[in-house]
Each structure stands twice: as structure tokens, then as C-alpha cells.
Amino acid sequence: MATAPMNKEVDPYASHVYDLFRWRGSIITAIFPYWLTSVAWSALISALYVSVGVHVIGYTTTLITILSMVTSLILVFRTNTAYDRFWEGRRLWSQLVVSIRNMARVIWIHGKEPTVADILAKKTAINLLAAFAVATKHYLRQEYNHDYDDLKFLVAHIPKYAMPSSNESYEDQVNKPDKWKRWLNPVAGTNGSMRHRKSFFHTKPKTSSDQSYSPEAVLDGADIAKFRGSNNIPLEISLYLSSYINSQRQKDLLDVPSTTATMNALNSLVECLTGFERILRTPIPAAYSIHLSQTIWVYILALPFQLVASFGYVTIIVQAIASFTLLGIEAIGKEIENPFGMDANDLPLDDFCRVLVHELDSLTSKPPPSVDEWIFSPRNHPFHNVKGTDLTAQDLRRASLEEVRSLLSVTSNDNKVKPALSPRIRVKSNDPDERTLDGKQPLDTVVNFSTLDDDERLASNVKDHHFAAANGVESPEGTHGAGEAPE
Known part of the structure; x- marks a missing residue:
């Protein structure tokens, strides 16, 4: 029919x-x-x-x-x-x-x-x-x-x-x-x-x-x-x-x-x-x-x-x-x-x-969705309405509770000014306390090097290299500065 x-x-x-x-x-x-x-x-x-x-x-x-x-x-x-x-x-x-x-x-x-x-x-x-x-x-x-x-x-x-x-x-x-x-x-x-x-x-x-x-x-x-x-x-x-x-x-x-x-x-x-x-x-x-x-x-x-x-x-x-x-x-x-x-x-x-x-x-065409699939998606910008803030949920995983609450308070005001955030928010980390909602450790977090100084960028590259070697994966492309190599 x-x-x-x-x-x-x-x-x-x-x-x-x-x-x-x-x-x-x-x-x-x-x-x-x-x-x-x-x-x-x-x-x-x-x-x-x-x-x-x-x-x-x-x-x-x-x-x-x-x-x-x-x-x-x-x-x-x-x-x-x-x-x-x-x-x-x-x-x-x-x-x-x-x-x-x-x-x-x-x-x-x-x-x-x-x-x-x-x-x-x-x-x-x-x-x-x-x-x-x-x-x-x-x-x-x-x-x-x-x-x-x-x-x-x-x-x-x-x-x-x-x-x-x-x-x-x-x-x-x-x-x-x-x-x-x-x-x-x-x-x-x-x-x-x-x-x-x-x-x-x-x-x-x-x-x-x-x-x-x-x-x-x-x-x-x-x-x-x-x-x-x-x-x-x-x-x-x-x-x-x-x-x-x-x-x-x-x-x-x-x-x-x-x-x-x-x-x-x-x-x-x-x-x-x-x-x-x-x-x-x-x-x-x-x-x-x-x-x-x-x-x-x-x-x-x-x-x-x-x-x-x-x-x-x-x-x-x-x-x-x-x-x-x-x-x-x-x-x-x-x-x-x-x-x-x-x-x-x-x-x-x-x-x-x-x-x-x-x-x-x-x-029923797909299994029940996992919260990590959509909460920590690279396209999820929880504070998209805060002027000058393009942080994703992946970026904000390393923010402190006070920093996140400062962003929440800004979204409720008429004057939406970007608050001062620590640069470590956008740096990869293998800390055991940084895990997804289902207990799994994230393998990749978006790093915006435009907000980091030279020392922080080099430290991030070194950390990425050691993490990739320990887990048997290749270092992400584009993480090293021009003419730089991890020590």
C-alpha cells in the first residue's frame, strides 16, 4: 500500500x-x-x-x-x-x-x-x-x-x-x-x-x-x-x-x-x-x-x-x-x-x-542518546549570547565553578560583557578529575592558541605530545608552533 x-x-x-x-x-x-x-x-x-x-x-x-x-x-x-x-x-x-x-x-x-x-x-x-x-x-x-x-x-x-x-x-x-x-x-x-x-x-x-x-x-x-x-x-x-x-x-x-x-x-x-x-x-x-x-x-x-x-x-x-x-x-x-x-x-x-x-x-531508529554526545559537542556554545565569548562546553570543562557562574550571571544582565577567564580553560588536560558525565576521560578538547602566550602554548604542545605517546595516538596536527618541536 x-x-x-x-x-x-x-x-x-x-x-x-x-x-x-x-x-x-x-x-x-x-x-x-x-x-x-x-x-x-x-x-x-x-x-x-x-x-x-x-x-x-x-x-x-x-x-x-x-x-x-x-x-x-x-x-x-x-x-x-x-x-x-x-x-x-x-x-x-x-x-x-x-x-x-x-x-x-x-x-x-x-x-x-x-x-x-x-x-x-x-x-x-x-x-x-x-x-x-x-x-x-x-x-x-x-x-x-x-x-x-x-x-x-x-x-x-x-x-x-x-x-x-x-x-x-x-x-x-x-x-x-x-x-x-x-x-x-x-x-x-x-x-x-x-x-x-x-x-x-x-x-x-x-x-x-x-x-x-x-x-x-x-x-x-x-x-x-x-x-x-x-x-x-x-x-x-x-x-x-x-x-x-x-x-x-x-x-x-x-x-x-x-x-x-x-x-x-x-x-x-x-x-x-x-x-x-x-x-x-x-x-x-x-x-x-x-x-x-x-x-x-x-x-x-x-x-x-x-x-x-x-x-x-x-x-x-x-x-x-x-x-x-x-x-x-x-x-x-x-x-x-x-x-x-x-x-x-x-x-x-x-x-x-x-x-x-x-x-x-x-x-527507535537509533539507540538512546548519550548526554556526552550533545552536551560536549564542539557545536554546543552554552553562552553564545555573551558578547565576545565563543567558548564551547568542551572549553569550559576546565573552568572553575566560580568562572562558570560568572558567565551565568552575565547572561541574565542587559549589559552582556565577557568576564575575565583563566587561560587554562582552553588547554588540554589529562587530569583525573576532568571526565565526561559518563566517567570517561576526554581525548580531545578544542584549544584556541590565540588566547595563550608563548610559554603557555609551548607547555600545551609538550603536554599534548606526552599524552599522545602514552595513549598510542598521533599528535594532533597544527599544535606545534612554527619551527618548534616538543622537548
């Missing part, structure tokens, strides 16, 4: 097309049959009043005033409730990502790895964290199969998932509507849980698992819940992660604070999964949605009777605008009520999972 490159940040706010002319993401295909019906109705009423002369169908606009106020209130509440569910889903996914990142960082950095088996165990555990996010995406889409390109290799080592499962809900398999019903209602799924708007521009991607065997098709209704519970792959993954944490603690490869941190992160993952299920399994009450739809259609059907006496055939245009607005807002509320589907306006869970998997792979 081809994946998008990860070297470019996707800007969700960027668009090369003005919103007025954008097709993808709009709800035109979802409301078009209903909108066309309302326009045809207004055309019929206008023809009867203007052309046939049936003037008895014209009424005053009192009904419009009453219905418009009620309809607007119900629409506002419906849209706000749906958007709250959408935003709650996004918030829970952010919490899931935070927990996965924290848990992966603690495992990779704080977990000890005395053997190759321990390194492989750490990598496998972090792969299970990526599998948790990917499996949650499929679980929220009611795809209970593990045989997906982005999931199967992450959980293939778990024996339980050798059994094929279903990626389509039981209700969608048994109560699948006829083609004409699916054309009339392209937004809502048969069970109201997994919605996908079908259009020429947005179709459900096919996978190799779409034709897999479905055990649900031969189960009784009472066994469906039990089967789904056994195929809750994210929850199953959490059990394996918990067993890994327990095993590392028993082997004393993970200390107590790190164990607590990983367990808290794992508990947070399960809480996020439960929150996702709350949104998925508890739609807005059907009575509210039904009443809203009925109120909108009463308004749409009554509108031509209120306008035809004043507007004539222009009523058709007014009806088209009003019905497009009302039906569109209703369709938007239906679409974002479940933000885990594959509509253009649903959460881009595929992109979220791809980015997270890439981050975890990048985390």
Missing part, C-alpha cells in the same frame, strides 16, 4: 480552490435528491397559481415566521451537539497520541537493554503502541478484521489474530439495503454508526481484506456482542503491553518510576478507547433527529404557499435557496455526528496513524 511522503507537512487550511467552488467536502451529493424534490414542489405550486389560476393556494406569511424560528432553534442545537461530538473525538485522539508518545519515550530511554533480546522486546512493545492506534482506527470504523496492510504486520505475532474476522458490522451484512435505498440515502449507514457518503469524488478504498471470510455471518444475534468483544484488538493489545511492563519490572530492567509512568500511559490509552466507544455507540436520540427532519420538511413544503402570491415564478428560486440551506445544515450535523468514518469531513485518522507510526519508527 502506497503511503504519502513524510517529509512535507500537510496544511489542513490550505486550498488552491476558493470555497465557493470546492466540491470535495461539500454536502451537495448528499442532499441533491431532496433538494431537487423541494424545487420541483415549488415549481408545481407556482405553475398552479400563476398559469392555472388556482389563487386559493396562496396564504399569508404568518406560518413562515413561526416555523422559521422553531426550525432555526432546532438546527442550531443539532449542529452544536454534532460538532461537540466531533471535537470530543479529536480531543480524545490527541490524548491517545500523547500517551503513546510518553510511553514509547519511557520504554526506549529508561528501559535497560543488557542483551539483544531486550532490545528486540523494546522495539516490539513500541510497535504494539503503533498497532494500538491503527487498530483503534479500524475498530471505530467497525472493521473488526486485523488483515489490513497497515495493521497485519504489527499484530501478526499475536497468535489470536490468525483467525479471520469481519471488517463489516453484522447489521450491515444482514440488513444491507437495496441499491435504490442506498442511492436515496447516501449519508447514513443501515445501523447509523458507520456512515460513508458515496459519490464519484469520494469512494471507500478497497483493501485485500474486503472479501475475507466473515464469522459474523453465521452467528446468532445473541453471539454478536461476544464475538465483537473478542475482536476488540486495541483492548487485546493493551493486555500484551501490560504483560511487557510487568515482565520488565520483574527483571529489574525498568525502575519503579518508569513502570508507574508507563502504566499510567497505558491506562490513559484504555480510557481514550472507552471514550471513543461512547461517541460511536451513543448517537443523538433518534426522536430528536426525526422531529428535526419532519419540521424542516413541513417548512419546505409550506414555503411555496406563503411566497407564490408575492413572487410568482420567482418562488422557485427562493425555494431552492432556502431548501439548500436547511437541508445542508441538517446533512452536516448527520455527517459529523460520527467523526470516525471516511467522509471528507470526518477526522483524518489514516493521516494521524501514518504520522504516529513514522514518529515511533524514527524514535
Whole structure:
């Protein structure tokens, strides 16, 4: 399966097309049959009043005033409730990502790895964290199969998932509507849980698992819940992660604070999964949605009777605008009520999972960093903001505590003047007290001879020569003065 490159940040706010002319993401295909019906109705009423002369169908606009106020209130509440569910889903996914990142960082950095088996165990555990996010995406889409390109290799080592499962809900398999019903209602799924708007521009991607065997098709209704519970792959993954944490603690490869941190992160993952299920399994009450739809259609059907006496055939245009607005807002509320589907306006869970998997792979691509690699790097200038000071951390290793604190005090003042430092700061030393943070003795320290006088430069050369001879290395080039040789 081809994946998008990860070297470019996707800007969700960027668009090369003005919103007025954008097709993808709009709800035109979802409301078009209903909108066309309302326009045809207004055309019929206008023809009867203007052309046939049936003037008895014209009424005053009192009904419009009453219905418009009620309809607007119900629409506002419906849209706000749906958007709250959408935003709650996004918030829970952010919490899931935070927990996965924290848990992966603690495992990779704080977990000890005395053997190759321990390194492989750490990598496998972090792969299970990526599998948790990917499996949650499929679980929220009611795809209970593990045989997906982005999931199967992450959980293939778990024996339980050798059994094929279903990626389509039981209700969608048994109560699948006829083609004409699916054309009339392209937004809502048969069970109201997994919605996908079908259009020429947005179709459900096919996978190799779409034709897999479905055990649900031969189960009784009472066994469906039990089967789904056994195929809750994210929850199953959490059990394996918990067993890994327990095993590392028993082997004393993970200390107590790190164990607590990983367990808290794992508990947070399960809480996020439960929150996702709350949104998925508890739609807005059907009575509210039904009443809203009925109120909108009463308004749409009554509108031509209120306008035809004043507007004539222009009523058709007014009806088209009003019905497009009302039906569109209703369709938007239906679409974002479940933000885990594959509509253009649903959460881009595929992109979220791809980015997270890439981050975890990048985390494990190199061993845990040693502090000496970056603290005593020649490019580390801790006091770069002190005027006239180009000292690196390597240079300052031989400075006294008072000299370093003098530099620290200068960085907090407005007048950043370089303090007087001892010239021995930049001279190499083999003193036993000059060691790196991991206890190793440094082999090379940058020497800036521009700050030393002749005697100090000669002493440094002699010291370098004796140190190189004692350790079996060559003297660094460029350390001797012109025409000088170590004595």
C-alpha cells in the first residue's frame, strides 16, 4: 500500500480552490435528491397559481415566521451537539497520541537493554503502541478484521489474530439495503454508526481484506456482542503491553518510576478507547433527529404557499435557496455526528496513524542518546549570547565553578560583557578529575592558541605530545608552533 511522503507537512487550511467552488467536502451529493424534490414542489405550486389560476393556494406569511424560528432553534442545537461530538473525538485522539508518545519515550530511554533480546522486546512493545492506534482506527470504523496492510504486520505475532474476522458490522451484512435505498440515502449507514457518503469524488478504498471470510455471518444475534468483544484488538493489545511492563519490572530492567509512568500511559490509552466507544455507540436520540427532519420538511413544503402570491415564478428560486440551506445544515450535523468514518469531513485518522507510526519508527531508529554526545559537542556554545565569548562546553570543562557562574550571571544582565577567564580553560588536560558525565576521560578538547602566550602554548604542545605517546595516538596536527618541536 502506497503511503504519502513524510517529509512535507500537510496544511489542513490550505486550498488552491476558493470555497465557493470546492466540491470535495461539500454536502451537495448528499442532499441533491431532496433538494431537487423541494424545487420541483415549488415549481408545481407556482405553475398552479400563476398559469392555472388556482389563487386559493396562496396564504399569508404568518406560518413562515413561526416555523422559521422553531426550525432555526432546532438546527442550531443539532449542529452544536454534532460538532461537540466531533471535537470530543479529536480531543480524545490527541490524548491517545500523547500517551503513546510518553510511553514509547519511557520504554526506549529508561528501559535497560543488557542483551539483544531486550532490545528486540523494546522495539516490539513500541510497535504494539503503533498497532494500538491503527487498530483503534479500524475498530471505530467497525472493521473488526486485523488483515489490513497497515495493521497485519504489527499484530501478526499475536497468535489470536490468525483467525479471520469481519471488517463489516453484522447489521450491515444482514440488513444491507437495496441499491435504490442506498442511492436515496447516501449519508447514513443501515445501523447509523458507520456512515460513508458515496459519490464519484469520494469512494471507500478497497483493501485485500474486503472479501475475507466473515464469522459474523453465521452467528446468532445473541453471539454478536461476544464475538465483537473478542475482536476488540486495541483492548487485546493493551493486555500484551501490560504483560511487557510487568515482565520488565520483574527483571529489574525498568525502575519503579518508569513502570508507574508507563502504566499510567497505558491506562490513559484504555480510557481514550472507552471514550471513543461512547461517541460511536451513543448517537443523538433518534426522536430528536426525526422531529428535526419532519419540521424542516413541513417548512419546505409550506414555503411555496406563503411566497407564490408575492413572487410568482420567482418562488422557485427562493425555494431552492432556502431548501439548500436547511437541508445542508441538517446533512452536516448527520455527517459529523460520527467523526470516525471516511467522509471528507470526518477526522483524518489514516493521516494521524501514518504520522504516529513514522514518529515511533524514527524514535527507535537509533539507540538512546548519550548526554556526552550533545552536551560536549564542539557545536554546543552554552553562552553564545555573551558578547565576545565563543567558548564551547568542551572549553569550559576546565573552568572553575566560580568562572562558570560568572558567565551565568552575565547572561541574565542587559549589559552582556565577557568576564575575565583563566587561560587554562582552553588547554588540554589529562587530569583525573576532568571526565565526561559518563566517567570517561576526554581525548580531545578544542584549544584556541590565540588566547595563550608563548610559554603557555609551548607547555600545551609538550603536554599534548606526552599524552599522545602514552595513549598510542598521533599528535594532533597544527599544535606545534612554527619551527618548534616538543622537548
